[in-house]
Amino acid sequence: MRLRNIRGSREKIAGSQYVIHEEEQRAGTWQEIFGNDHPIHIEIGMGKGKFLMEMAKEHSAINYVGIEKYSSVLLRALEKMEQEETPLSNLYFIRMDAEQIGKVFDKEEVDRIYLNFSDPWPKDRHAKRRLTSKEFLARYDQILKVGGQVEFKTDNRLLFDFSLESVKEAGWNLKAFTYDLHHDPELMKGNIMTEYEERFSALGNPIHKLIADREKN
Ligand code: SAM
DSSP states (O other): OOOOOOTTHHHHHHTOTTBOOGGGOOTTOHHHHHTSOOOEEEEESOTTOHHHHHHHHHOTTSEEEEEESOHHHHHHHHHHHHHOSSOOTTEEEEESOGGGHHHHSOTTOEEEEEEESOOOOOSGGGGGGSTTSHHHHHHHHHHEEEEEEEEEEESOHHHHHHHHHHHHHTTOEEEEEESOGGGOHHHHTTOOOOHHHHHHHHTTOOOEEEEEEOOOO
């Protein structure tokens, strides 16, 4: 998702209390930032932030961090946060490319990573950019706790099959998967729909989901 460039979006982001800025983006400081030692769950490529905002409201004892590459998209999430009557103290956003994720989280600092409707990058030569590629799994391996999970949802069958392979090749454990999440009562428990999930399931597209955890070492 890339929205039209919005004038002043960088300045608005720079002034937002809901965004962790570059100078604060240091691995190992999240307990300080949140003021507690609750588990940290992140969404990479969060778009306009609906999923994380609903998760943060439902799970107040989990700390959430939303990562989004584009200012124009992050701005939409900030606008939504500003409309909340009670500010959510367990959710922050960062504008960054997830390639740099290792600079922002320390080894084993993260308990769970959500990837929702990640960009498919259909050309083979761009496979490394897919957020479920073995290159990205290696980055997640650095920051996830032992037993920490990646949860991935998409309606894109090619990307999903690529991701199942990639998880296997990287030596991660595939804990569960389905090609039709919305008809899978077990995996649907507690499911929060993302913006893209609402849009694509309304078109009748089945939603695929996998849950994987890293090999213990
Ligand atoms: N997760 C949302 C949902 O399910 O509704 C948005 C899905 S949208 C297709 C993918 C989002 O991931 C876009 O907002 C895009 O800018 C962001 N994104 C893609 N690659 C990224 C990266 N390397 N780092 C951070 N964000 C990224």
